[in-house]
Amino acid sequence: MxxxxxxxxxxxxxxxxxxxxxxxxxxxxxxxxxxxxxxxxxxxxxxxxxxxxxxxxxxxxxxxxxxxxxxxxxxxxxxxxxxxxxxxxxxxxxxxxxxxxxxxGPRQGLFAWMRSFLAGGWSRAIREIWLDLCIALFMMICGTVVGWLLVAQDKEWYYRLVPTQFMDTRVPGATREQLLESLATKDGAGGLSGFAAMLFSNNAGIAILAFALGFAFGIPSLMLLIHNMAVLGAMLWLFSGQDLTFEFVAWLSVHGTTELFAILLAGAAGLHIGRSMAFPGNRSILAAASESGKRGALVMVGVVIMLVVAAILEAFPRQLIGGLEDRFLIGGTMLVLWLAYFFAYRPPSSGAEA
Structure with missing residues (x-):
């Protein structure tokens, strides 16, 4: 055929x-x-x-x-x-x-984006949510005061607020020597890298949760900040009862000025999304959520960096440096550096971050 x-x-x-x-x-x-x-x-x-x-x-x-x-x-x-x-x-x-x-397609590679992020994009995004930062900071202060007052009224609140991993000798009734021993340095750095990883995981979970809950108009994010700081208020009450307030604050400041700042930023980023959805203005709710979400995500990238730094500070300098002045110096220096970077360092906007 x-x-x-x-x-x-x-x-x-x-x-x-x-x-x-x-x-x-x-x-x-x-x-x-x-x-x-x-x-x-x-x-x-x-x-x-x-x-x-x-x-x-x-x-x-x-x-x-x-x-x-x-x-x-x-x-x-x-x-x-x-x-x-x-x-x-x-x-x-x-x-x-x-x-x-x-x-x-994207206009920048990874390294170019990271350079523009660290050279002003991150700090600019934080300044843009200044109102949410103020609200979140106020709620964190309120949470600390509430934790203190609850435990001062009834010691049983201490066991309800403070996680069990913090209850070694740091419990109501502990002697001054026992509490002071819990703030002492460790001999050598063995095993501290694993401790740093555990701390980073725990703190990152809190920060991410504070950010993720922002979609519910920011209310759960604020409640999480209050609860987290109530723990701090309860522990402040415990150490102040034995005249160890400065020792505890110095011990905490080594990593706390970075860690608490990161949690503040995460909560503010979550609140920013929720507030934008609740008060979208002339925009649709989806448009408001999208715009605030991009800004919040930029803040959260920096929060992860801060939590890595906090975990390293908590595992090494805090555990190996015991002097009161030295601990205050490290914590105070970190706080000044973060504040200077976020609010004093203002390079001209090039539009690359968008």
Whole structure:
């Protein structure tokens, strides 16, 4: 059955294409010739951009880039629909992918983003949520006072507030010597790296939860801050009863000025999302949540960095340095550095963080 067809292809020792293949080839050639000018122009622009020669790309070409990309994407859709030749499809797919990256893709690599983040993006995002920071700080102070007053009224509240891992000798009725021993340094740094990892995991859980609960109009985030600081208030009451307030604050300040600051930022970021959803203004709730969520996420990236620093401080300097002045010096220095970076360091905005 196929012999006559095959024999008809052979004329004068040459192989001729069947009519349907020849027609498809003509359609593909015509399709490519009609649009190839735009494809070549797009490819030329992309080559110059990819080589880092953006200055050599004219304003006219930059303005034409989105249009040329859409034209190539439309050509690709037509080529797929009409089943044009494989080489044309492969060429268009590669071209459209490269063009998409330049039109819609990220403008920065990881290291460039991190550089812009640390060089002002993070601190700028924190200053933009200043009102939420003030509210969160007020609630943390209130939580500390509430914890103190509850335990001062009834010692049983201490066991309800303070986690069991803190109840070694640090319980109501402990002697001054026992409490002072709990603040003492450790001999050597063995095993402290594992301790640092445990502390980071615990503190990160609190911070992430404070941020994640912000979607419920920020109320759960504030409640978590109050509860977390009530623990601190209860322990302050315990140590102050034995005239060890300064010793306890010095012991806590080594890592606490970083750790508590990080938890404050996480709670404020969560509250920022909740407050934006509750009072979206002229925006829709989804738009308000999206905008505040991006800003909050930027703050949370920095919170993770702070918690890593806090875990290292808590596991090593706090456990190995015992002098009252030395501990206050470390904690105070860290607090001054964070405050200076967040509120005094104000590089000009370049728009790269967006």
């Amino acid at each position: 196929k012999a006559p067809i095959i024999s008809s292809w052979l004329r004068k020792g040459e192989v001729e294409a069947p009519p349907d293949i020849e027609s498809a080839s003509l359609r593909s050639d015509r399709f490519r010739l009609e649009r190839e000018g735009d494809w070549k122009r797009l490819e030329d622009i992309l080559k110059r951009i990819e080589r880092g020669s953006l200055r050599r790309v004219s304003d006219e070409d930059l303005l034409a880039l989105p249009t040329l990309y859409r034209t190539a994407a439309s050509s690709l859709a037509v080529a797929r629909e009409t089943s044009l030749d494989r080489s044309t499809l492969d060429y268009l797919e590669a071209l459209v992918q490269r063009a998409w990256f330049q039109v819609y």
